[in-house]
Amino acid sequence: MNTSDNNSLDNPIQHQTYLALPDGLYSEVPPVRVEQPSLLVLNHDLLTRYGLSTDWFESADGINFLAGNHDYAEQHPMAMGYAGHQFGHYSPQLGDGRAHMLGQLKTNNDQFIDVQLKGSGRTPYSRGGDGRATLGAVIREYLISEAMAGLKIPTTRTLAMMATGDKVMRDYQMVPGAIQVRTATSHIRVGSFQYAYAKLGASGVKALADFLITHHYPDVSEHEVSDNKNKYVALFEAICVRQANLIAQWMLVGFIHGVMNTDNMSLVGESIDFGPCAFMDEFKANKVFSSIDRESRYAWDQQANIGYWNLQRLAETFLPLFDDKFNEDSDKSIEMAQAPLSVYVTVFQQAFQDGLKQKLGVTASTQDADDFINEALPTVAGESMDFTQFFDALTRVAQGDESETQLLSLFSNQEKGEQWIARWHSVRDLSSESVKAMRAANPALIARNHQVEQAIEDAMERDDFALFHRLSQALKNPYSVSGDNRDLQAAPMPEQRVLRTFCGT
Template sequence: MESLRSKNYKKEFVTSFPGDDSGNVTPRQTPGVLYSKAMPTPVEKVSLLAWSEELAKELGIQKPEGQQELDILGGNYVTDTMYPYAACYAGHQFGSWAGQLGDGRAITLGEWETIAGQTYELQLKGAGPTAYSRRADGRAVLRSSVREYLMSEAMHYLGVPTTRALSLVTTGEPVLRDMFYNGNAAYEPGAIVMRVAPSFLRFGNFELLNARKETENLQQLVTWTIDRYYPHITGENKVIDWFKEVVERTAGLMVEWQRVGFVHGVMNTDNMSVLGLTIDYGPYSFVDDFDPDFTPNTTDLPGRRYAFGKQPSIGYWNLGCLAAALLPLAEKEQLLAALETYKEIYWKKYYQMMGRKLGLDKVTNQDTDLITQFEKTLAAIKPDMTIFFQLLIELPLYMASAQEVTGHFKDSLYDDLTPEQSEQLYSLISNYLERLNTNTITRAASQELMRKTNPRFVLRNYLLHQAIEELEQGKNDLFLKLQQALKTPYSNEHDAFFQTRPEWASQKAGCSMLSCSS
């Protein structure tokens, strides 16, 4: 185990590309460079609120000892071998070209190399202004930092590709925020998360270089990305082969989000990882009552572009933007052909995933009709997604009536079913039981498959909201319980949280809806 203070950090990104080394954090356009140096702005007092022991062990990082090492986590101390910088990128936001964006409140300190030779970027979110902060202060509040820290770790334990979070610290300084952009600004406690990923490269990094016609920089970035993160890709057709793999990873990520009921909330192209990771946790949510039109983001209303059921199609749209950015480097027809593989890959992976959620031995053409029936029925009756699939695992192999079926799923329902809805559910379950009778695996094996695929615990917004309120009052009991529960989401160890969203949380700010500042 090595300490954060004594580590000899690598800085291959900044030594490989042109950047602005001035350290000037005045908001501005930065043509011709891929990053700008940005020293973290010191805060009043760095105090450790959370530390991911498991991630630290994977990376070989020793838990901070003494204030100087803690200060690294809050940006108050930068070691001699670190080179803090903010990356420059662009993006399409809510379907429109936004131009240059960049890391407005994220500062990468350096690259940590493990004993195994793997390299990870260590990045502080909320450590002060950068050249890309525009009109913002570069800070983060406790509310959003707790959400990012817990959810990135929760997604990891759910088995969803994601960036990670190593630490969460408070800063001892208040930060002014207008949570819903409605003129009701208030001071909130400040905090900083240390994020970890092999790379934080986004679709928008490539879009910006293409938009600025910096073809040489674009070629260099693509080549560097392939050599570093896709070293198995070789030959003359590297750009197309790489894009094909980004397509496949993105399709797989969308399937994983649908599996666990995760809604990102702001799927702009600057929030899409070229490594196929979930990146930038803001106004996200898990689905409570099953609703394909659900979006947790107030900024996404009324169009609901990034609603739960639309995420797979947005993944395809965003990949189209990346393909457009690569046009100077590859043939248009080949890029389009690679893009079109997304649909087949997604549906194949999706049906395989749904087959596992339902405990099927394999998915046949007839099973796709059953899966469609599940989708339509759940959208009609809107049960709690997590609880419904848990109850499905324990479904008796014979259900005599609609009343009996409705009774079995009662604990997942937010509203009483109409007679028509009860019959619709009964028809679905009857067809499902009939299909189970043809399974070539045992009932026990089927149930085990379902338990490994369907989480029993998800980090619901109302739980996060309660934990944040307690932390703001100086209490961390619920925070610590959630930190433990998220590590075993497929077990029944934390069934105190196995319940539907309470009624009070349906309309409460921070529980039902959030903004991009969340």
Template structure:
């Protein structure tokens, strides 16, 4: 295992070179074997746990590593902070997978840097385990996401409201370039660094846009880059809405231009359907509620556009005229992608205009009746069969629709829509709707039991059992039913908190 350092080559204005802080007694708690194999890491948790604990706690440097804390800015809940940066994270370098794709290797909770802002640079065990659970569950659900390679206990206490066991989590991402990274240089009017960053981002994420080596970055390339970034974000938010994910802190510094989900601090999963659902304790105005996520992503893309204007044309009005249509197109592209996705959740392979009403009416019923979002689609699929469809369609219509239950009315319309290929509809629903999601009450219970068990005897069997299920969310396993139930209180008083 040897790291390269592509981001490091951009220059010192992009980061602070800094070393992770060694920890007292590193112990490897979680190791993502399949991901390690994909990254061509030959070590195993069984044979090399002590060495892996040293490497992925920051106590020992991996060969070739030049650790840095990346610089970035960000709009946090709409308010701009010109200097944020990695205050408790170290980018160790990058590794190539079997397909030749490079991945960043970053430690979180590995000590302070220039950007720490009086923080201690550490991470408690609970947030580290949460990031592992959520990122690997999201990956299995088919959502674009950063991933976790390891969680290492530090043997040291972290002090928040009380003393907590500390940990370091290793995050893997195609890059850690954020909208806030562009804002950092834009706020300083550092056009040369903006050009270097954009060229690097194109080479890393959109090589099809790369020009001839040695040629200067063109305005057309920058416009195409912006369009490509937008397309990634549309796909990302549609994926979130498919599984009921609420990010909770969609700041521009948490918006990766790769279109990967990043930062699993105050995130949560929706239970009964409502577009205004929000759980984050720091989102006091519901800015990042479930149904707002597409609008916020479009707003974040507008902030990226602000940064790119001087790279497109010296005349800001001309540059704006080239990006404005792409920002406006975001709405149409998202709407199209969203309704295609929702149609697929109902087993409809080819979207028609009338399907919009069918989908919206279902969501209205779900909100009114407080139906569970995930369970509803699984139940529809489980009860779907040709005989049931034929039976309902054969029933005579009631003249007075008020006498019919809204649900029965909707069900008959849906059956009419999919009657031509019931088996095909059921198969499509099985691929689109997970049987299990990382439900909030189960995640919290697992985190509580795992932290207690770790401190008592190091037993993480509950956590590993849960991971085994959420890492196969479309397969009915023996233990799947243990984690499918909705919370008895509907998560009415549930709140998530930032892991820092």
């Protein structure tokens, strides 16, 4: 079937590549039917990117298919099994407790994209949960994933939001239920390998690793041929590089994932599972929003360390593949794992430092410039400045769009502010290329927590999606804000501040 035929009403989701994996890594199970499915939002821009028409997705057949009201005889929908360390504690079986992998759609550049339903009913991995999602949780993931995409950070996306017509019990009250139609390059996680290792041993890990190489890391096999390198070491290193770059990108825009458990870490370097995540308002390096992160394990400044820790857990499953004699002597395999982990550290440090220099418009490598860069974030923290507003104001000064007055107003100590700005001018690159790079690194708009919460409240309590639509449209291009969206740049008033975020499951 030609899925790029924009006039076709055929179902474009006609593949299920995960069937190539060993049976023990998934359970075939159809979504659970709902009473009155309806299409709340269809992501037209995402479909355009994939080269697909909206026709089938807006048809009765498409809506029923995406809501769980279909026989699925040919699609083989499944729930994926995975384990995971949750806040450092190992759980041997987690898995998709409220999600169903429908399969893959083929884009106009011959890429296969996962299509998964979240909130589509119970599965063998539900562990007592109802398998459903609230409208609020789906809205949050839609807005955060659109914000990520607008910031050019690799991410899963929301293709559609479906209303189920059913109510869901949460916090002792009945609230509207919904289904998220999520797309991703892959849904394989660190926890997938932990599960494969526990259930099937080295053979399961090998099958999963070979699947990743075939579908998502084709350069690894070529690397093996050219460098005579163990391809599984090469795969592990490639995963480390992608993860290091991803976390650096998060941190450079003040993003805090909130639940970096090993089952929430994609192995293709995409942001996945937006639960109690948040973008910082005022900058604090140890900032935490998640209500369940009581020990600050996943604070902003801990994310790179946790990425490393998660990759160590992944390495433990890879060890039998690194050396044929692992069962007799594990030392060599452990030694082989160290080099990719060291690469992770180097790549993250370089990506974060380069990104910070780009945000500040500093390209010089002098001691004075290096000292200035290293002191920049402590300065922002010491002044309790809004992270996004500060770098946006800095960029507008560099662009010549406004005077230094607004930038200076962000400092509580005006004399200190004048000194800092003067020092910045002394080390910054005045070239147009550097100024352009600053804007590319400094969004004017983020998904503000209080605005996301307000959009959820409006939709859940008043069936009002006006703010949701404004945000989802504005976040597509966070570097340029139209006049009628200036209010979306505002930091929260004291009474609007969101101090805790919740998973919403």
